[in-house]
Amino acid sequence: MGRSTGRRLGRAGIRDVAAAAGVSITTVSDALNGKGRLPDATRSHVREVADRLGYRPSAAARTLRTGKSGLIGLTVTTYGDEPFTFTEFAYFAEMARAATSAALARGYALVILPATSRHDVWSNVALDGTVVIDPADGDPVVTELVRHGIPVVSDGRPGGSLPVTGWVDNDHEAAVLGLLDHLAEAGARRIGLLTGTTTDTYTRLSTTAYLNWCERVGQDPVYESYPAYDPRAGAVAADRLLARPDRPDAVYGLFDPNGTDLLAAARRYGLRVPDDLLLVCCSESTVYATTDPPITTLSLKPRRIGTAVVQILIDAIEGLDDSCPIEQVIPTDLIVRTSSQRRSPRTTVSPPRGPAGD
Amino acid sequence: MGRSTGRRLGRAGIRDVAAAAGVSITTVSDALNGKGRLPDATRSHVREVADRLGYRPSAAARTLRTGKSGLIGLTVTTYGDEPFTFTEFAYFAEMARAATSAALARGYALVILPATSRHDVWSNVALDGTVVIDPADGDPVVTELVRHGIPVVSDGRPGGSLPVTGWVDNDHEAAVLGLLDHLAEAGARRIGLLTGTTTDTYTRLSTTAYLNWCERVGQDPVYESYPAYDPRAGAVAADRLLARPDRPDAVYGLFDPNGTDLLAAARRYGLRVPDDLLLVCCSESTVYATTDPPITTLSLKPRRIGTAVVQILIDAIEGLDDSCPIEQVIPTDLIVRTSSQRRSPRTTVSPPRGPAGD
DNA sequence: GCGTTGAGAAGGTACGTTTCTGCATGGCAA
């Protein structure tokens, strides 16, 4: 009976490699992980034998032993009945792509998890850390994770003094103020807002920034809210906004589809863009470069956010907390197109602020 | 010495629960997992103690013991230098969302992995199975996974006799043929194609279906190809297509952004849609419902594909191979809008084929 | 000749579960 000989059921284990190479288990482990003091001859020999046997170390065993799984949770908040809904496809896709890429470069992989899900799923996967997107105030999942000593970095400033390890966010107030100034400079007299009924930080900050701006310049706020997770509601809300007696001559839409929603509504009311109505919306989609007219968009730079979030998180996991700031503000980017320019309708792309690149 | 007493370093383990509840480890395990023969009294007592101690079973240990991790890989093929590029954001986002949701409902989580990545990342995570999106012919990663006995289900028919466990796909040929017939019925005399230079199955099948259709009806093929992963190239290719001497009076664009690309190009050449040019593109994006004019799109039903892929995979993992077919064809959905109708430009949405729902 | 040093490699334990096997106990029929 014995363990060294015997069952060929599963894949080759470290024991088999050791036996085949005529060395001990320790030597195999050291040789493959670049540790210990071994002559190069032994190292390469072991490596060769391992290759020949098709040996792959068991991730589970390694995780159990080392306590590190190399897995990072990517958590998105849920809106509807679906496990989760991406209000902004392009934003999430870009952000997730960058995060995946950054994690991979450092040897980590991302696990997609909805914030609200059965507890067994959460404890069924060993996470070294977690990225949460726009956590709600006092989010129980985040609290629990932190209590278990798992680093958590959030995309979006955490509300309610959530004890996160760090966060990355845009300066939403500044972005909205800058954008409203831009519209005012282009000749807007009354700027409207298309916003959401949800309570997430992004919506809240942007809306209050708008209200503050209105108060500062002495304009009555003109806005309509709708549940952002319902794609149809956007078109209806856009219509409502332009049907008001105090119809705005410029509109900023907080969500990705608002650009086309507003454009369609403007057409229905016979309003020409940008002549009768200036338009800006927050979006990462490239379709707004080729609409008629092209629409000015505010980019939140999801790529940079995704990268930054992961870097901070992995630094925290590996104990390099000080290599970069724990809280980072990523500048936004206003991509000015025809829809917000009353003068020269020829300009297509010109980022007015923020450092170059990406 | 002494393991039962001693270090309070980490979190509570099953041993601590057993000690606190005054029972054996076995009893705790059985009570928590609903196994063994225990009176309900013991069960609830153990559960309560475990709760009080904040006990969470170690995923790594469980995986090591059982051989099941509850993790499913979601692999996307890479195009550029980025780990991976989503040519179609909306498609991927929807598909991934549905897959995540379906996996979660059955107690699994999804791990995002690029198909081509350093080997250590792949072996660093214990996967019960993998979903691959549109694998290339003879994909080495897939081959290796299968060789290690890991079930693999692909989104898109696997080329080159890849030994996958199952696959889900649309009937791309039928979709293209149906769509071309639709355009012809709307009065198109010469239908052009905007296609890609990549060799993936989707592009290949769709293009050959187009060529076959042309041969059948006796029309000269009119098409332009471009590298689909480059968003700028699409606009250029659309322009090229409409600049040709044998300019088509209808165009089908294979990729998501082609709708706006073609619309913009049409405007540049003074072509009215749908009067001078009929337009259809393959897209999951809702923006095409509100463009001017609304554009007819072909939906590949990513939600249903994502769900089906995961179901098949998990069935295979759990050994229920026969509960549903191993190969599934999901019907596509042509969403007819103004851009492909020369007669009644009022109709907006009417799925012509496929069963109802979703 | 002897302690010292350091390289090279092996032994063995622990990581935290699941689960197989087995030991009591008690009721019931033979």
Next chain:
DNA sequence: TTGCCATGCAGAAACGTACCTTCTCAACGC
């Protein structure tokens, strides 16, 4: 009484790795 089964639980062996400790052996200075 004896045999037998069902019940309730405990012991201990894995799972495959990493790493701490120990061992051997040769070289070397004194």
